[in-house]
Amino acid sequence: MGKTKVIVGLGSCGLAAGAGKVYEAIKKAQIDENLDFVLKKTSCIGMCFREPLVEIIDKTGSYTYGEVDEKRIAEILEKHIKNDSPIREYVVKTDLFETKDQAYLDGQVKIVLRNCGNIDPESIEEYEAKLGYKAIKKIAKEKISSTDVIQTVLDSGIRGRGGGGFPTGLKWRFANNNKAKVKYIICNADEGDPGAFMDRSVLEGDPHSVLEGMIIAAYAIEACDGWIYCRAEYPLAIKRLNIAIEKAREKGYLGKNVFGIKGFDFDIHIKEGAGAFVCGEETALMASIEGERGMPRKRPPFPAESGLWKSPTNINNVETFANIPWIILNGAKEYAKYGTTKSKGTKVFALTGKIKNGGLVEVPMGITIRDIVFNLGGGIQNDKKFKAVQLGGPSGGCIPEYLADTIVDYDSVTSTGAIMGSGGMVVMDETTCMVDMARFFLDFTKKESCGKCTFCRIGTQRMLEILTRITDGKGKDDDIEKLIDLSNQIKDSSLCGLGQTAPNPVLTTIKYFKDEYEAHIKDKKCPAKKCKPLIKYSIVTENCTGCMVCKKVCAVGAISGEKKMPHLIDQALCTKCGSCYAKCKFNAITVN
Amino acid sequence: MRIKRISIKDNRDENTENIDLSLMDSFIQEYKFKKGNLIPLLQHTQELYGFIPRTAFLKLEKETNLKLSDMYGVASFYAQFRLKPVGKNIIKVCHGTACHVQNATEITDALEEELMVKDGETTKDSLFTLESVACLGCCSLAPVMMIGDNTYAKLTGKMAKDVIRNIREKELGTPCKN
Numbered sequence: 001m002g003k004t005k006v007i008v009g010l011g012s013c014g015l016a017a018g019a020g021k022v023y024e025a026i027k028k029a030q031i032d033e034n035l036d037f038v039l040k041k042t043s044c045i046g047m048c049f050r051e052p053l054v055e056i057i058d059k060t061g062s063y064t065y066g067e068v069d070e071k072r073i074a075e076i077l078e079k080h081i082k083n084d085s086p087i088r089e090y091v092v093k094t095d096l097f098e099t100k101d102q103a104y105l106d107g108q109v110k111i112v113l114r115n116c117g118n119i120d121p122e123s124i125e126e127y128e129a130k131l132g133y134k135a136i137k138k139i140a141k142e143k144i145s146s147t148d149v150i151q152t153v154l155d156s157g158i159r160g161r162g163g164g165g166f167p168t169g170l171k172w173r174f175a176n177n178n179k180a181k182v183k184y185i186i187c188n189a190d191e192g193d194p195g196a197f198m199d200r201s202v203l204e205g206d207p208h209s210v211l212e213g214m215i216i217a218a219y220a221i222e223a224c225d226g227w228i229y230c231r232a233e234y235p236l237a238i239k240r241l242n243i244a245i246e247k248a249r250e251k252g253y254l255g256k257n258v259f260g261i262k263g264f265d266f267d268i269h270i271k272e273g274a275g276a277f278v279c280g281e282e283t284a285l286m287a288s289i290e291g292e293r294g295m296p297r298k299r300p301p302f303p304a305e306s307g308l309w310k311s312p313t314n315i316n317n318v319e320t321f322a323n324i325p326w327i328i329l330n331g332a333k334e335y336a337k338y339g340t341t342k343s344k345g346t347k348v349f350a351l352t353g354k355i356k357n358g359g360l361v362e363v364p365m366g367i368t369i370r371d372i373v374f375n376l377g378g379g380i381q382n383d384k385k386f387k388a389v390q391l392g393g394p395s396g397g398c399i400p401e402y403l404a405d406t407i408v409d410y411d412s413v414t415s416t417g418a419i420m421g422s423g424g425m426v427v428m429d430e431t432t433c434m435v436d437m438a439r440f441f442l443d444f445t446k447k448e449s450c451g452k453c454t455f456c457r458i459g460t461q462r463m464l465e466i467l468t469r470i471t472d473g474k475g476k477d478d479d480i481e482k483l484i485d486l487s488n489q490i491k492d493s494s495l496c497g498l499g500q501t502a503p504n505p506v507l508t509t510i511k512y513f514k515d516e517y518e519a520h521i522k523d524k525k526c527p528a529k530k531c532k533p534l535i536k537y538s539i540v541t542e543n544c545t546g547c548m549v550c551k552k553v554c555a556v557g558a559i560s561g562e563k564k565m566p567h568l569i570d571q572a573l574c575t576k577c578g579s580c581y582a583k584c585k586f587n588a589i590t591v592n
Numbered sequence: 593m594r595i596k597r598i599s600i601k602d603n604r605d606e607n608t609e610n611i612d613l614s615l616m617d618s619f620i621q622e623y624k625f626k627k628g629n630l631i632p633l634l635q636h637t638q639e640l641y642g643f644i645p646r647t648a649f650l651k652l653e654k655e656t657n658l659k660l661s662d663m664y665g666v667a668s669f670y671a672q673f674r675l676k677p678v679g680k681n682i683i684k685v686c687h688g689t690a691c692h693v694q695n696a697t698e699i700t701d702a703l704e705e706e707l708m709v710k711d712g713e714t715t716k717d718s719l720f721t722l723e724s725v726a727c728l729g730c731c732s733l734a735p736v737m738m739i740g741d742n743t744y745a746k747l748t749g750k751m752a753k754d755v756i757r758n759i760r761e762k763e764l765g766t767p768c769k770n
Contacts, residue, residue: 015743017733049732192727197729274671291631351732424689426689440692556701577701
């Protein structure tokens with residue numbers, strides 16, 4: 001078995017939660033106290049709600065500890081490392097016994113995330129020890145033709161995981177059919193949807209799986225060069241990709257006659273995004289690589305016919321590529337065992353918002369939203385009432401609680417008016433104002449509109465103005481009608497997916513939460529008590545014990561009062577952030 | 593209006609005396625003849641100076657034959673590029689969906705109060721620039737902000753203010769506002 005291993009999760013979430021300090025503390029203790037173990041790094045394990053995470057693998061097995069701060073790691077090193085006594089109550093994941101988070105773990109099927117959290121992402125050797133690069137080696141050894149590779153991908157039923165849901169095998173076939181000499185592969189790692197970080201975790205945690213997927217795709221469509229377009233907001237992902245590409249080149253996995261396949265020359269380059277959501281759209285992405293403003297182009301011609309620098313190009317999402325090596329190694333039938341008739345395989349979701357157990361979950365298609373939220377997610381924070389989930393980011397829609405038994409697959413989700421999208425699933429409770437959410441999304445898409453199409457450019461602006469008026473308490477009677485009309489016109493007249501889907505959050509919230517719109521417009525009230533111009537926080541003198549907690553938490557000094565005396569909120573200073581309301585344990589603060 | 597690029601309307605004059613344009617030579621040589629070089633050239637320039645000085649645009653035009661109008665077109669299109677100097681510490685407050693639902697507005701409001709600037713502006717002592725960004729990808733730990741390479745998670749307005757005061761103390765020896 002070898003030495004005991006202590007592995008610290010150092011993905012972006014882990015680092016944000018303080019894992020870097022924990023790593024340094026372990027390193028120091030190892031030296032100061034001469035402790036005998038190997039200290040290693042890994043990336044996102046997916047259990048973000050338990051970060052920082054530290055795994056200890058000793059002769060009895062593997063134990064992943066959660067919420068490890070510097071105090072807890074000292075305790076763990078003392079008891080587990082020095083005295084061979086694991087601390088069960090801190091363990092969140094293990095094969096040896098059930099933990100409190102068992103439901104979160106058992107509900108998942110890890111294909112895309114198979115290696116995340118299990119390997120050092122900067123080590124090509126560790127990737128290869130987990131069947132890494134075996135898929136492309138199998139293709140080379142058994143001389144599997146590009147047509148047969150494409151057929152396998154088609155038979156697996158995998159559909160584009162970026163949100164489009166187009167059958168991947170079909171996309172590859174179109175590109176393969178084109179007999180041009182120069183063809184390109186592009187990996188869309190722009191992940192612009194706010195609330196989505198699935199791709200980030202794969203790129204940080206298992207970059208080689210994406211490279212291998214791209215190499216297989218390049219072989220299938222006979223491409224000679226590849227690009228990964230990664231958003232600049234992911235510096236760690238870019239760093240890990242650069243390391244992975246260098247190591248792959250050193251081993252001859254990229255370059256000339258790759259994997260010994262004569263005539264198959266392929267290399268991969270990274271292109272950093274520059275902060276434009278629209279560049280997640282494939283034609284805008286290609287314009288950006290070409291050094292232009294990210295403005296979408298007309299299709300047809302589709303990229304498979306004329307793409308990057310007018311050459312046939314195949315673009316797939318990070319998650320799609322990460323699936324490919326598994327599909328080649330295990331076969332199309334194995335993959336197709338998971339999922340529904342028309343949506344095969346698994347999908348990674350970023351479960352966030354008002355959920356107890358937020359993080360990354362990879363589930364088979366066909367699971368219900370209710371299962372994800374309550375079985376895996378553990379339900380709503382503070383046991384508040386579940387209101388809706390937002391699926392598909394700014395292009396998607398809100399699915400209300402009474403439709404929570406909708407299964408997660410492309411067609412079922414689309415029938416609700418939302419879209420599957422890239423996998424961002426934001427959970428909302430009774431304190432979320434749906435009109436405010438619609439305004440939030442329009443604010444985003446209006447800003448990110450490239451400006452090319454009149455209806456998108458001006459229409460989103462007008463919709464935002466209407467929604468802002470409504471949340472400011474200045475809604476008019478015909479506003480809802482105007483919003484629906486504008487929405488339909490923008491959808492009809494926009495060239496690209498941004499404009500075509502920007503009205504979706506508005507249309508779905510009007511469809512399912514019309515009463516909230518009417519309360520804002522007719523009664524000038526915000527039922528969720530969120531829209532600041534429509535609410536007021538005040539202290540109920542009879543209930544106030546003068547504990548001063550609200551005063552301390554107020555960031556703008558709007559609360560005055562002495563100890564054990566009733567406090568007062570100065571309405572002129574109050575920013576209505578709600579912090580005092582959240583902290584008061586005596587029901588002494590009201591919102592109305 | 594939450595997601596703002598750094599405001600390009602600014603009264604501070606661009607001080608070009610301290611800008612050594614020769615530092616650009618190495619990457620200009622590297623990218624000069626490459627296809628699609630415009631964005632990487634601008635990105636490298638910004639990495640050097642924190643923003644893209646007008647004189648840098650002129651140098652790029654002279655040495656690479658890229659058109660000034662094309663460069664400005666691209667620089668003004670992408671949110672990453674700044675055309676005015678920024679503060680030493682750029683505070684990026686995330687206003688993505690998950691952070692919005694977890695009250696990110698409170699963070700920006702608290703920082704506007706602490707720094708005495710509006711969202712998108714730089715403090716008079718050039719120590720801080722406050723920015724709202726779309727999504728940093730740390731959604732499970734919302735609300736989140738990044739300053740440089742450091743990420744601060746599960747924030748309240750108070751916590752955000754404390755982070756600023758700590759940085760100020762390190763830089764100036766005092767946590768107090770000027």
